[in-house]
Amino acid sequence: MVAPLAVRRASRWQDSVRLLLLLDAAAKPPAQDEVVPAATAGVIYTQVRLQKLDFWVRYPDYLAFELMNEYETAPGEEGLLSLASDILDSEEPDLRRFPMLRHKFGAFEELDDALAPLVERGLIRKTQVLGRSGQKRVVEHVYFLLERGREVARSLVQDAPALEWYVKRTRLVVALVDGLGGTQIKNRQYLLSDYADTPWRQYISPITEQARARLRQLKAAAQMPVPDVAQEAS
Template sequence: MGASAAVRRASRWQDSVRLLLLINAAAKPPADREVVPPLTVGVVRTQVRLQKLDFWVRNPDYLAYELMNEYEATPDVPRLLEVAAEILESEEPDLRRFPMLRYKYGAFEELDDALAPLVERGLLRKTQVLGHERVVEHIYFLLEQGRQVAQSMVAEAPALAWYAVRTRLVVDLVDGLGGSQLKDRQYLLRDYADTPWGRHIGPITGQARERLRELQAAQRP
């Protein structure tokens, strides 16, 4: 890709809103006897998982490619191909794309700045599990007020409905998979895996559209 200065970036507000809606979609109810902050309504485990889910929200062409992978594995669910087509036959891959850097564990962007306003406003809490030499797990706690804000935000600002729908689609697509499993799936694409460390992961829109045409052609009698 070009110089970093030319890379399209979201504002801090956009990042915070997107992550709140993503955490709201991804959060699972606390397990029995799990120690959580007061008023916790959901838990998201591992920064790696949150980063990988966020990558698909921010890169619609990669999400469409993953939907096509799922369609080929389960061709009796044509809706998967239909949603991929809705994405790729629109301007969404360009209009909604916010690139991420590639590091050791795949797509990455520092989350602290975007999460800080959510923590400050009592919408979210987060903690770290420490190992002998490093952090081994990040845990994100969605608080009751955070869920209320996520729901009211979409109701009051219909333009945010896309994010609510998209985050739910991404979460449902890979429900039950952990961060390492998501990382491995994303690394299956050569464009992603071959991106040098510290460089932005480039688009695959043309490649995804070509694959879509092939799958649509194979559907025709």
């Protein structure tokens, strides 16, 4: 019997820091008439949206594939291909990947453990919106980035410059789907069969080689230089 492959896991600290930086990148200012906790710097709605954004941070090859999708809707935007190339021409898809399980609504991981230290330190607040009166079903999660949380998020890189990658990456992911809700992002991720066909409660597999092959085709069609992988390896 073949033993299952070991799954690379982030530490609780890594998860907490990544999510804080993602909340900082994704949170929008509250509306004027919105009731929010004191000292709220920004709000992000729905756990689905947070999970789907986190997926692209944790799976660089899927993010590169989505950048290529964006490029094909606007072929003149070669900067999108360059971003995908920066990811796929490096070891990033392996070094930065932290696998997620396929759940009923796509990529999923319990967030409570990672968010708890942020709540305890007064960096974020979170709440749940319940269904109609008499129902206990949660219909929406809302996350509030507090001013202290924003200060900490933006000072982290000064103390740990290696976190600059996460700052840039979370901002790229958020910019890619700015204005879209969690369900819309989920539907986009489901368009890729490797993702959609993953059995429930199984880890979503990487698509690095598939993404690299597609990148070579698109760069060749755009007459962009294609790295000679064999020569680089020698």
